[in-house]
Amino acid sequence: MEWILFDKDGTLIYFDRSWMKIGLQLVDDFMDEYRENINDVDRAYRQLGVIDGEIQPGTIMASGALDEMIKAFCEIAGQDVTQWAQRRSQTLVDQRVPENILVEGITDTLDTLKKDGYRLGIVTSDSKVGVEQFLEATQLEHYFDVVISTEADAVEKPNAEVLNPLFHHYDVAPQDVMIVGDTANDIQTGVNAHLGLSVAVLTGVGLEEEFTKADYVFETANEIIKIIK
Incomplete structure (x- = not known):
């Protein structure tokens, strides 16, 4: 391995609850906006993974990409709500107050990897x-050689093109890159891009049983030191 790419939320930091608040608000706003088109509101909430006011792990609102959420919105509303959902989502993201609680030991892990000569990056849906x-x-900025974020209308994980900023600017082969993340979308990104290793961690919203395509499943990202050593 030459490069190690980390997801941010749920991987470097414990999953940011502000994302859950955004997800819940987006669903509530969707229900209000298109209530006349929704036959069974309670069923619609369950379909999106919201039960008793909480987003359930492993559901589309917990770990799905925005385009997957919008597809579900369109199906429930029986019409194309893409533009509304994109605008409302972006507004909520711009207004959010983030939480940044580092996974214990992650700074030491990044320090070790950097000293051992690995190049590090972030690839996030934020x-x-x-x-x-x-x-x-x-x-932590000094640890990362590349930072890939997701802007409006940009490709998202698990689309392999999300990694173009890495492959277009650095001379590295996919098989020499590892991705580390907490969702099935992170792992699928590694599969789609033909990366050398895809590692799942359990510090975020993904469930262990979702990670059938991961090469390894660890409690935290700190454990990647084991396979590198």
Whole structure:
């Protein structure tokens, strides 16, 4: 391995509950906006993975990409709600107050990897502003050689093109890259991009049984030291 790419939320930091608040607000706003088109609101909430006011692990609102969420919204509303959902989602993201609680030991792990000569990156579904807030709050910026965020209308994980900023700017083969993340989408990104290793961690929203395509499943990202050593 030459490069190790980390997801941010649920991997470097414990999953940011502010994302759950955004997800819940987006679903509530969707229900209000298209209530006349929704025959069974309770069923619609369950379909999206919201039960008793909580987003359930392993559901589309917990770990799905935005386009997957929008597809579900369109099916429930019986019409194309893409533009509304994209605008409302972006507004909520821009307004969120992030939480940045580092996974214990992750700074030591990044330090070890950097000293051992690995090049490190972040690939996240968060926006550029969100990543900048994270790096400023945690003071981890100096560890990362590339930071890939998701802006409006950009490709998202698990689309392999999300890694173009890495492969277009650095001379590295996919088989020399490892991705580490907490969702099935992170692992599928590794599969789609033909990366050398895809490692799942259990510090986020993904369930262990979802990670059938992962090469390894660890409690935390710190354990990648084991397979590298």
